[in-house]
Amino acid sequence: MGAQSSRNAFSSQYSISLADSDNDDRPATQQVVYYQQGNRAPIYNGPISGGVNNLLVSNVDALQFLYQHAATGAMHDSDERFPPPLCHPGTRETVIYRILDWYGYKQGPRKPIMWVYAPAGYGKTAIAGTVAERLEDKSAELDFCPIGATFFFWRTSMERNSPARFIITLAYQLATSIPELTLHIENAVKRNPMILSKALEEQLKKLIVQPFKALGETRDIPNRLIVIDGLDECINSDQESRIEKQYAEDQETAQIRVLDLIHALASHQLPLSFLILSRPEAWIKQHIESQKFKDLVDFVDLCEVGDHLKDVETFVTAELSRLGLDEEDLVERLVRRAGRHMLYASTVIRHIDCPYGDPRLWLENILKGDSSPNPDLAQSTPFSSLHELYRQILQSCPQRNRSVMIEVLEEIVALDEGGISGHLDMERAFSIVDHLSGRVPGTGMKAVRGLHAVLNLSGEKDCMGNRVSGLRIFTHSSFPEFLLDPHLFLEFRVNVQKGRERLLSGCLRYLSSITLDSKVDADHIRFAVADWTWLWFCWVHRWRERASETPMLLNMFQKLLSIDLMPCFVHPFTLGDPDEVGSSGGFVTAISNAGTDNCIIPLGAAGRTLYNSEPLARQAVSHVTACYKAAVVHLLKTYIPYSNYYNILFICAVSGFLTDLRILLGKPGDWGSDTVVHALNALKRESPEHFVKLMVGVYKAAHFNFSIFPTVDETRRSYEALIAFILSDDK
Numbered sequence: 001m002g003a004q005s006s007r008n009a010f011s012s013q014y015s016i017s018l019a020d021s022d023n024d025d026r027p028a029t030q031q032v033v034y035y036q037q038g039n040r041a042p043i044y045n046g047p048i049s050g051g052v053n054n055l056l057v058s059n060v061d062a063l064q065f066l067y068q069h070a071a072t073g074a075m076h077d078s079d080e081r082f083p084p085p086l087c088h089p090g091t092r093e094t095v096i097y098r099i100l101d102w103y104g105y106k107q108g109p110r111k112p113i114m115w116v117y118a119p120a121g122y123g124k125t126a127i128a129g130t131v132a133e134r135l136e137d138k139s140a141e142l143d144f145c146p147i148g149a150t151f152f153f154w155r156t157s158m159e160r161n162s163p164a165r166f167i168i169t170l171a172y173q174l175a176t177s178i179p180e181l182t183l184h185i186e187n188a189v190k191r192n193p194m195i196l197s198k199a200l201e202e203q204l205k206k207l208i209v210q211p212f213k214a215l216g217e218t219r220d221i222p223n224r225l226i227v228i229d230g231l232d233e234c235i236n237s238d239q240e241s242r243i244e245k246q247y248a249e250d251q252e253t254a255q256i257r258v259l260d261l262i263h264a265l266a267s268h269q270l271p272l273s274f275l276i277l278s279r280p281e282a283w284i285k286q287h288i289e290s291q292k293f294k295d296l297v298d299f300v301d302l303c304e305v306g307d308h309l310k311d312v313e314t315f316v317t318a319e320l321s322r323l324g325l326d327e328e329d330l331v332e333r334l335v336r337r338a339g340r341h342m343l344y345a346s347t348v349i350r351h352i353d354c355p356y357g358d359p360r361l362w363l364e365n366i367l368k369g370d371s372s373p374n375p376d377l378a379q380s381t382p383f384s385s386l387h388e389l390y391r392q393i394l395q396s397c398p399q400r401n402r403s404v405m406i407e408v409l410e411e412i413v414a415l416d417e418g419g420i421s422g423h424l425d426m427e428r429a430f431s432i433v434d435h436l437s438g439r440v441p442g443t444g445m446k447a448v449r450g451l452h453a454v455l456n457l458s459g460e461k462d463c464m465g466n467r468v469s470g471l472r473i474f475t476h477s478s479f480p481e482f483l484l485d486p487h488l489f490l491e492f493r494v495n496v497q498k499g500r501e502r503l504l505s506g507c508l509r510y511l512s513s514i515t516l517d518s519k520v521d522a523d524h525i526r527f528a529v530a531d532w533t534w535l536w537f538c539w540v541h542r543w544r545e546r547a548s549e550t551p552m553l554l555n556m557f558q559k560l561l562s563i564d565l566m567p568c569f570v571h572p573f574t575l576g577d578p579d580e581v582g583s584s585g586g587f588v589t590a591i592s593n594a595g596t597d598n599c600i601i602p603l604g605a606a607g608r609t610l611y612n613s614e615p616l617a618r619q620a621v622s623h624v625t626a627c628y629k630a631a632v633v634h635l636l637k638t639y640i641p642y643s644n645y646y647n648i649l650f651i652c653a654v655s656g657f658l659t660d661l662r663i664l665l666g667k668p669g670d671w672g673s674d675t676v677v678h679a680l681n682a683l684k685r686e687s688p689e690h691f692v693k694l695m696v697g698v699y700k701a702a703h704f705n706f707s708i709f710p711t712v713d714e715t716r717r718s719y720e721a722l723i724a725f726i727l728s729d730d731k
């Protein structure tokens with residue numbers, strides 16, 4: 001059966017309209033599209049990132065649809081970033097004035113792009129936030145909002161460390177900040193909602209450039225500033241693949257791609273200007289200094305602008321006065337030690353501002369400490385003083401807690417890779433790692449209590465005292481970088497792979513006692529069932545073909561084989577709020593893939609060699625896929641279309657199994673023997689309404705997947721033939 005005839009069979013029998021993602025000319029109010037539940041990060045190796053619902057995009061909710069797909073946490077005034085880092089009053093005034101003078105307000109700048117660059121610790125994010133705040137404060141005076149959009153990249157946030165939602169997020173903000181644009185951006189979404197799954201370059205054209213062009217003459221529209229902070233924190237690609245990272249981009253490519261998107265917007269001579277702040281990574285510098293950017297960019301070396309020593313003195317004087325330590329001698333000594341580095345000064349202040357310590361004594365310990373214990377250190381890094389401060393802070397922790405402190409740091413660096421999402425506070429997060437690592441709850445927090453200067457131990461709260469979403473473990477990215485630097489301070493170097501291994505082993509230990517009747521309500525149990533696949537993926541992704549590591553991997557395979565994983569897969573599909581616990585990594589749906597494409601197998605040639613040479617590896621893959629399939633069949637027997645994130649996982653699971661079935665059992669005559677097909681037929685007979693809702697999601701999940709990953713027409717046709725086979729009554 002051809003693609004069109006199978007689609008018609010589906011539509012006519014069940015009266016469901018299926019959108020064709022390639023048709024841009026359909027009337028705007030008749031599109032059926034995909035709806036993303038909240039701001040959940042992309043599911044690695046899963047068919048879609050977000051939920052699938054049958055949604056009609058109307059005049060009312062086109063912007064809401066954009067909002068649901070935007071990285072809302074990347075906006076300067078988001079709840080996730082509250083309270084936002086801002087410059088201390090009276091500091092960074094020179095560079096802020098230079099940026100505002102360049103921007104030029106209504107008329108805009110002569111060159112539409114400004115790049116402000118400096119190494120870590122120079123307050124780039126605080127400067128970006130302060131500029132945005134000051135321009136917003138001028139809105140009433142100017143009679144327009146100068147801030148068009150903002151995007152603050154963040155390395156450990158799955159929605160903010162990737163370019164995937166960059167254009168969507170800018171488009172949403174432009175639609176709300178520029179009234180003239182609103183209708184045209186709404187129409188672009190309504191005409192083709194699937195634009196949100198297209199390439200970023202196509203999104204830029206349809207969601208920003210064409211809406212501006214639809215206005216005709218834009219000379220009278222005030223210039224708006226787009227602030228893009230932390231470009232160097234954009235480290236992830238917008239797509240991932242288990243097959244040799246076929247669709248993945250490394251961080252250099254991702255960052256250059258963002259620069260090219262900005263260049264494309266600037267080249268259209270729209271009433272937009274762009275403030276970019278980042279570290280001066282070599283590839284960023286080379287690209288932005290290339291010929292194509294030559295006449296578009298103003299450069300600001302933050303290290304050379306302003307009186308940094310005076311800024312540090314202003315900050316230190318105010319903060320020591322607040323702590324009752326405003327003696328001139330203490331101020332001078334701390335300013336001298338900090339030099340031009342505001343991050344050093346602010347870290348010292350956080351360290352001594354502790355309710356259970358003596359601020360004066362702790363400050364004296366820092367000031368009396370040897371600032372250059374390693375004679376080679378000053379030559380090895382421009383931040384030798386900052387790294388020495390980190391060493392002093394670590395040394396201030398009691399010796400009896402030192403080994404546990406290192407273990408906990410290994411584990412929270414590993415946990416931070418996925419980004420701690422949702423409503424967890426630090427106490428609950430530490431309780432999870434304590435349980436998984438076999439420690440008494442509370443031990444981990446106690447071991448790192450003295451690291452409050454570099455860890456957000458108290459969590460972060462908004463102005464109403466509520467904890468903000470998206471827990472940030474580290475106060476600054478330079479601290480985990482310091483911990484991972486192989487050239488610095490052997491006594492405090494962490495082995496993150498060991499941390500991943502302990503957490504994963506703990507998850508498997510708890511999974512071994514999970515049954516269908518188990519209560520999955522404790523944080524560490526919920527984390528184990530929901531995130532063990534993500535931990536395994538991170539752990540095995542860094543596996544190397546070494547004699548010392550292979551036995552541990554084989555041991556992990558043996559543990560998997562000893563666990564009845566079917567109930568462990570059932571529970572993730574039926575959990576409530578996915579943001580209650582867990583990382584942004586979430587459930588890795590590639591756990592259902594066959595052979596070397598399964599996420600328990602290392603990537604690349606080493607993984608293929610291991611799979612082909614080790615029976616345990618093949619047995620483990622067969623075991624997890626069989627248990628996963630058994631869980632799907634079990635849930636199909638009692639399927640209820642929940643409206644939560646894990647129902648989306650279930651839809652993806654069914655869609656994935658049907659995709660594999662099309663490949664493994666290529667002949668239609670063999671399809672009817674599959675247990676998933678049997679279970680779908682039973683659901684169709686016993687609960688046709690639930691069956692229809694499920695199949696709409698399954699069909700569209702596959703359609704969405706086809707729009708992202710290149711496929712031949714024959715693949716689509718055979719998949720739709722399989723769908724038609726399941727829907728037919730003549731089997």
